[in-house]
Amino acid sequence: MKLYIYEHCPFCVRARMIFGLKDIPVELHVFLSDDFKSPESMIGQKMAPILEKDDGSYMPESLDIVDYVDNHYGDKPILIGPKSPSIENLIKQLQQYDYKLECPRYIKLGLAEFATQSAINYFVTSKTKKIGSFDECLAQTDTLVSEISKLLNDLEPLIISPQACNGQLSLDDICLFPVLRNLTCVKGLYFPPKVKEYIESMAKLTKVNLFFDKAI
Ligand SMILES: N[C@@H](CCC(=O)N[C@@H](CS)C(=O)NCC(=O)O)C(=O)O
Incomplete structure (x- = not known):
């Protein structure tokens, strides 16, 4: 999988975290801050993070990415603790x-x-x-x-x-x-x-x- 990010973006950090926590390989690509074309060609708007799934489709929204990776990769979901x-x-x-x-x-x-x-x-x-x-x-x-x-x-x-x-x-x-x-x-x-x-x-x-x- 590939993850398109900005390094400073806290939403992108959310998505990066689940890969690190579950030790799942991911290729990171950083968009230039003024690159509209790349994200727009993937999800129709200028926004990161974007996950490129193994089937080549694109998924935006940090928490959707976290949920997808947690529920589809690794042995079992790990984000199961209570919220405060x-x-x-x-x-x-x-x-x-x-x-x-x-x-x-x-x-x-x-x-x-x-x-x-x-x-x-x-x-x-x-x-x-x-x-x-x-x-x-x-x-x-x-x-x-x-x-x-x-x-x-x-x-x-x-x-x-x-x-x-x-x-x-x-x-x-x-x-x-x-x-x-x-x-x-x-x-x-x-x-x-x-x-x-x-x-x-x-x-x-x-x-x-x-x-x-x-x-x-
Ligand atoms: N709800 C989105 C928010 C993502 C977001 O706001 N990303 C910012 C970067 S921190 C972005 O791409 N903004 C467009 C821009 O920088 O032009 C998510 O959780 O993924």
Whole structure:
């Protein structure tokens, strides 16, 4: 199977996770951020992730991909643990702040989707419409970091195990880890010990890279 992604995309991380967790081989392809033609030829719109199945058909939507792979590959489904309303609520709260912190940093991390200047330009123009200028967002770093830090402290006691936030792998891990992984691109952001342990252990289990070594 092939998975078409952007490296910065949290929805793409969801899809990557299930392959890593189940140790199922997958070929990753990164779209350039301004490549409309490739995704549109596959699913009729510019969107990632896209799974190219073994029969050559294409499947969009991260959670559909996760469900498909979990139920059709490997011995048995693994995402069978309970979900927690508190985790779901914390993810929503983190998403109020994370995008402004991350977008101006993504384009400086050397990610494959931003390999050309026109790909960077497309991203900057489209995200500026949503979050304002990247310079203004960067100038808000201290305030945004302080809000995110409070939420990471709230998350700390909710993490039951470094291998599964609720104790047994569930869709909460599929939704929580990508949000935390992307926050690792923010230099100096403090992750409480249990949150950091969770991020590092999930990165190993899912074979998804973190950004600590290139944080800005
Ligand atoms: N509901 C979709 C959302 C996917 C999504 O929003 N992907 C973004 C990247 S993070 C995208 O492809 N946006 C189009 C663009 O970047 O132009 C899913 O879960 O797969």
